[in-house]
Amino acid sequence: MYIYSLSSLIKHWGNAFPVKRGKLDLRALKTALEILNNGELVCIFPEGQRAPAEKFIRAKWGAGMVALKAKAPIVPCLIEGSEKVIGKEKIISGWPKVTVRFGKPFYIDLKDSKENYQKAADILMEKIKELKVGNKSS
Numbered sequence: 001m002y003i004y005s006l007s008s009l010i011k012h013w014g015n016a017f018p019v020k021r022g023k024l025d026l027r028a029l030k031t032a033l034e035i036l037n038n039g040e041l042v043c044i045f046p047e048g049q050r051a052p053a054e055k056f057i058r059a060k061w062g063a064g065m066v067a068l069k070a071k072a073p074i075v076p077c078l079i080e081g082s083e084k085v086i087g088k089e090k091i092i093s094g095w096p097k098v099t100v101r102f103g104k105p106f107y108i109d110l111k112d113s114k115e116n117y118q119k120a121a122d123i124l125m126e127k128i129k130e131l132k133v134g135n136k137s138s
Contacts, residue, residue: 021048029062036070043077046124053083056129064120068112074124076103078131101131 019028032042046063047056067074081098108123110116 016043025062029066032066033069036066036072042066046121046128050082053081056125059121059125061117061121063124064108064117064122067108067120067124068110068116071107073105073107074127075105076124076127076131077101078103078128080132103127103131 017028017031019025032044035042044063044066046059048060049057051057078101079098080101081096106127108120110120110123
């Protein structure tokens with residue numbers, strides 16, 4: 001029997017590659033597009049970091065750029081409880097509950113332009129928010 005961590009599964013199935021956080025990383029954007037153009041899966045965390053429990057952070061425009069340039073279906077995914085697994089103190093206590101919810105695949109129907117990258121990222125975040133239990137928009 002094998003036990004995988006969520007991060008190891010994402011790295012394995014999500015074609016993980018390094019991203020320089022806090023600045024424009026054209027190499028990472030190009031890598032994501034190459035992988036998608038090869039028909040493979042890319043897992044993107046559109047907020048660029050883990051959000052505090054029960055909170056959402058505005059998505060980075062790079063997620064919208066990849067979505068518009070790739071024209072690939074997007075499967076929204078909500079991960080709840082991950083802050084209990086690896087918190088700021090990097091301590092794991094017990095077996096915390098982590099819930100992963102997937103939504104229906106969708107496309108973002110906007111023109112591929114700089115002006116639309118943040119709009120596309122915002123649409124993606126709205127689809128993720130709809131996965132939250134008790135969300136009135138779902």
